[in-house]
Amino acid sequence: RSRNALLTPAGEELLREGRRMLADVDAIAQRVKRIATGWEPLFTIAVDSLISRKVMFELCEDFFRLNAPTRLRLRGETLSGTWEALTGGKADIALGGVFETGSVAGIQVKTLGDMPFVFAVAPKHPLAKAKEPLADELISRHRVVAVADSTLRGEGLTVNLLAGQDVFTVPTMQGKLDAHLRGLGCGFLPLHLAQPFIDSGKLVAKTVQQRALRVTRTSYAWRSQTHENQGLALSWWLKALDSPRTRRALIEDQAGGGF
Numbered sequence: 001r002s003r004n005a006l007l008t009p010a011g012e013e014l015l016r017e018g019r020r021m022l023a024d025v026d027a028i029a030q031r032v033k034r035i036a037t038g039w040e041p042l043f044t045i046a047v048d049s050l051i052s053r054k055v056m057f058e059l060c061e062d063f064f065r066l067n068a069p070t071r072l073r074l075r076g077e078t079l080s081g082t083w084e085a086l087t088g089g090k091a092d093i094a095l096g097g098v099f100e101t102g103s104v105a106g107i108q109v110k111t112l113g114d115m116p117f118v119f120a121v122a123p124k125h126p127l128a129k130a131k132e133p134l135a136d137e138l139i140s141r142h143r144v145v146a147v148a149d150s151t152l153r154g155e156g157l158t159v160n161l162l163a164g165q166d167v168f169t170v171p172t173m174q175g176k177l178d179a180h181l182r183g184l185g186c187g188f189l190p191l192h193l194a195q196p197f198i199d200s201g202k203l204v205a206k207t208v209q210q211r212a213l214r215v216t217r218t219s220y221a222w223r224s225q226t227h228e229n230q231g232l233a234l235s236w237w238l239k240a241l242d243s244p245r246t247r248r249a250l251i252e253d254q255a256g257g258g259f
């Protein structure tokens with residue numbers, strides 16, 4: 001038209017898509033070059049629901065500031081599902097579970113910290129005004145809130161459930177906290193999650209016969225590698241977790257909530 005070649009609508013679309021594809025190819029090429037320097041293409045962390053969501057995302061934010069070519073993936077897990085994700089090759093690090101040192105060859109385990117639990121109920125719950133310490137026989141008459149084990153093998157673990165007790169199962173620790181606040185059941189909560197609500201009167205802490213304050217030793221684990229084969233993303237996360245302050249914040253941050 002008037003000596004000028006004009007693209008048809010189909011040609012304009014082809015031009016746009018061609019430019020996008022060339023940009024994608026260039027980005028992939030740059031990423032591959034950086035991965036060749038030692039960065040993993042994908043790094044997966046299995047995070048137990050006990051872990052502070054806020055602190056975990058702060059660590060992810062620090063990692064992203066590196067502008068590394070590694071894509072980060074978080075898997076929310078509970079109880080034995082956290083360990084299973086690591087041993088099954090679905091995660092590079094398992095964070096916040098209860099692991100036994102030396103239980104699986106090729107897996108290294110380090111202590112994250114001791115996490116205290118407190119038995120807590122909503123003020124409107126029948127146990128809120130019950131005489132302390134609460135006996136198991138009394139507690140067993142009331143519904144307990146339990147977090148489902150995320151394992152894909154068998155029925156998983158159950159913790160602090162009494163024989164014959166009605167159970168309300170929720171998917172995450174945050175869901176368990178919400179259920180307690182609504183008076184839907186009783187049970188143990190991580191002290192760092194419950195304490196702000198105990199202080200504000202939205203939860204009532206109760207002493208329990210022979211189980212006044214339960215403490216769980218949490219750990220983190222990863223597949224051992226030689227220094228030469230260890231990826232840069234794994235090295236960064238292990239260095240971050242080597243900080244006592246970071247480990248403490250992951251299991252004690254009161255504003256974090258369960259992951």
